[in-house]
Amino acid sequence: MTPALARRLGAACLAATCLLGSAAAQTTQALRIIVPYPAGGTADILPRVVAEKLRPQFPAGVLIDNRTGAGGNIGAESVFRAEPDGNTLLASPPGPIAINQHLYKKMAFDPSKWEPVTVLATVPNVLVVNPRLPVKTVQEFIAYAKANPGKVTYGSQGNGTTSHLTASLFMQLTGTEMVHVPYKGTAPALVDLVGGQIDVFFDNISSSLPFHQAGKLRILGVADDQRSAALPDVPTFAEQGLPAMNAVTWFAVVAPPATPPAKVAALQKSFAGALTQPEVRQKFAEQGAEPRGWDPARTGQFIRAESAKWARVIRSANVSLD
Structure with a gap:
């Protein structure tokens, strides 16, 4: 081995050692x-x-x-x-x-x-209604909302939250008009939805699912490109004629x-x-x-x-x- 090669190898080894030391320090x-x-x-x-x-x-x-x-x-x-x-x-x-x-x-x-x-x-976000509403599908809900303009109330987790914006998207796509009732979080909105103080809530599936399974609320549609594994019997909005309702x-x-x-x-x-x-x-x-x-x-x-x-x-x- 020539002296020059030895110096180059030594420098390379030193650089590798420094790099390893740096990586170890990060971890x-x-x-x-x-x-x-x-x-x-x-x-x-x-x-x-x-x-x-x-x-x-x-x-x-x-x-x-x-x-x-x-x-x-x-x-x-x-x-x-x-x-x-x-x-x-x-x-x-x-x-x-x-x-x-x-x-x-x-x-x-x-x-x-x-x-x-x-x-x-x-x-996925879902459309959840109080079971007292005479609707079982998204299209039935759209027809109900159009027949009762400005009377259907929807809750949200608060102004500007995903539930508020999802409801806004829904109204823009369907030409419906609903009254916004903002809450401070998901829990109070669900309590009032179960109690009938509001009619509908656009929620993520995780918090609404137990109420749906208990029969206290009804999930009408899933705002995703495929059905949820947690809710395989509920169709997507696309399956019910609203392909742009993806939220x-x-x-x-x-x-x-x-x-x-x-x-x-x-x-x-x-x-x-x-x-x-x-x-x-x-x-x-x-x-x-x-x-x-x-x-x-x-x-x-x-x-x-x-x-x-x-x-x-x-x-x-x-x-x-x-």
């Missing part, structure tokens, strides 16, 4: 996942289920941090301004990722700058702007691997959630399409939170 840091909504809901449950399976890869731990307020914007902003090293992530429904910029005139961060990591899951609640993971692509790709592989595990899939199924694990490119494309869709709905319905 010894805790992974912090910010959830911008309260503990206990689907938005909180799904990341916690996945976090349990990620912990072996992060010896320092995987921490779920609930930072709530301003429709998810407070927690999201803290991630947006975090160091772009892949150790702080946002796990959230659409609000602060794809919708809030169309509801608020001023935002403290630019959601278009997120680095998409993956979509953990999608949960799922999704849960994505995004990283701060300028997070290195290699780090994003590694994180996506970790999440996707966790989503293949039977225990995770079972717990997701209990929430009516379909595991996804999409790569960053597909995730980014999906988020942009969703943002554009809801922007159109928001403009047409003249919804604002300012």
Whole structure:
């Protein structure tokens, strides 16, 4: 071996050692996942289920941090301004990722700058009615609403929430007119729907399913491109003549702007691997959630399409939170 070759080999070995050391240092840091909504809901449950399976890869731990307020914007902003090293992530429904910029005139961060990591899951929204209504299909409900303009009441989780926007999309597609009754969350809306104080609610399947199964509420349609495995006997809106009525609640993971692509790709592989595990899939199924694990490119494309869709709905319905 020549002296020059020996020097080159030595330099290469030193570089490899440094790279390995850097990678090891990264894996010894805790992974912090910010959830911008309260503990206990689907938005909180799904990341916690996945976090349990990620912990072996992060010896320092995987921490779920609930930072709530301003429709998810407070927690999201803290991630947006975090160091772009892949150790702080946002796990959230659409609000602060794809919708809030169309509801608020001023935002403290630019959601278009997120680095998409993956979509953990999608949960179909469903049309739920009080059983006293004389309807059993989507088309029957449309006819009923048109025969009673301005009299049918629909609840939502609050102004600008996915349930509110899904109802707005439905009215735009069907030419119906209903009265909006906003609540502070899903639970009080469901209580009043069961009690007959409101007529209809566009909800995600996870919270409505137990009431449907108990006969206290009736789910008429699934706003997804295929029937839900949790509700195989209920047809989609497309099957009932409304193919454009596609509205799922999704849960994505995004990283701060300028997070290195290699780090994003590694994180996506970790999440996707966790989503293949039977225990995770079972717990997701209990929430009516379909595991996804999409790569960053597909995730980014999906988020942009969703943002554009809801922007159109928001403009047409003249919804604002300012």
